[in-house]
Amino acid sequence: MYMQRDVFQAIADPTRREIIDLLAGQSLPVKDVASNFEMSRPAVSKHLKILDECGLVVIRKKGRKRLYRSDPRKLQEVAEWTARYRRFWSQKLDALEAALAEEDNQNE
Amino acid sequence: MYMQRDVFQAIADPTRREIIDLLAGQSLPVKDVASNFEMSRPAVSKHLKILDECGLVVIRKKGRKRLYRSDPRKLQEVAEWTARYRRFWSQKLDALEAALAEEDNQNE
DNA sequence: TAAATTAGTAACCATGCGGTTACGTAAATA
DNA sequence: TATTTACGTAACCGCATGGTTACTAATTTA
Numbered sequence A, B: 001m002y003m004q005r006d007v008f009q010a011i012a013d014p015t016r017r018e019i020i021d022l023l024a025g026q027s028l029p030v031k032d033v034a035s036n037f038e039m040s041r042p043a044v045s046k047h048l049k050i051l052d053e054c055g056l057v058v059i060r061k062k063g064r065k066r067l068y069r070s071d072p073r074k075l076q077e078v079a080e081w082t083a084r085y086r087r088f089w090s091q092k093l094d095a096l097e098a099a100l101a102e103e104d105n106q107n108e
Numbered sequence C: 001t002a003a004a005t006t007a008g009t010a011a012c013c014a015t016g017c018g019g020t021t022a023c024g025t026a027a028a029t030a
Numbered sequence D: 001t002a003t004t005t006a007c008g009t010a011a012c013c014g015c016a017t018g019g020t021t022a023c024t025a026a027t028t029t030a
Helices: A014-022 A030-034 A041-053 A072-083 A095-105 B014-022 B030-034 B041-053 B072-083 B095-105
Strands: A057-062 A065-070 B057-062 B065-070
Touching: A014 A041, A014 A065, A030 A041, A030 A065, A041 A057, A072 B072, B014 B041, B014 B065, B030 B041, B030 B065, B041 B057
Parallel strands: none
Antiparallel strands: A057 A065, B057 B065
């Protein structure tokens, strides 16, 4: 894992999105996170490391345990990017098709 | 490119996000899309293919040109997922830190 | 009709990704 | 103190990813 990650890449993996969902509202040690998935604990550990590098989780040491919890604030970047296109699904009139029809009329 | 793609994966690549931005509000042939990036036309063609497979662009044939345009409606899925965490950045009181402090008080 | 333009795709390549097992270490427990 | 538990990480592996160049086909233009 050498690449510089951003939040968009972090949430591209469905397992990591599930982890974020799982750890929203509760702190869990790695072992308990891993028990929710059909993969080895080290695999989950790697996903948690990526989420940590992106600032999407917070960690608190508790004895030999590491308590992970979601910190979804960085998701704001994603939310803001998608929000720019909100009108495309929130408008009653289908904006895209209307625009395309307009282009066709202009024989673009 | 054999994998089944979802929207989250499609927007993980920064070039593809730029293409979506570029093609929002205007239709462009592949050549003109490619001229906006420092990579070959076939590379851009591949990105466009992925975006098409995810339904994030629409294509209209116009002679030997293919006019691409963004269809951002599928981004709603992403917007809805992030919206579940909106309170983490929209609240004045930092919800996460408050929750963590509460946990610590309980000596969890 | 011949040449140029536009675009898709095949073949290839280096690197990244997501998983595994094996191992080391720190902390808790018997 | 010896053992067990929790965790991180190194090493490895197969496949995906994202780029390239070379080629082909379709359409437009000279």
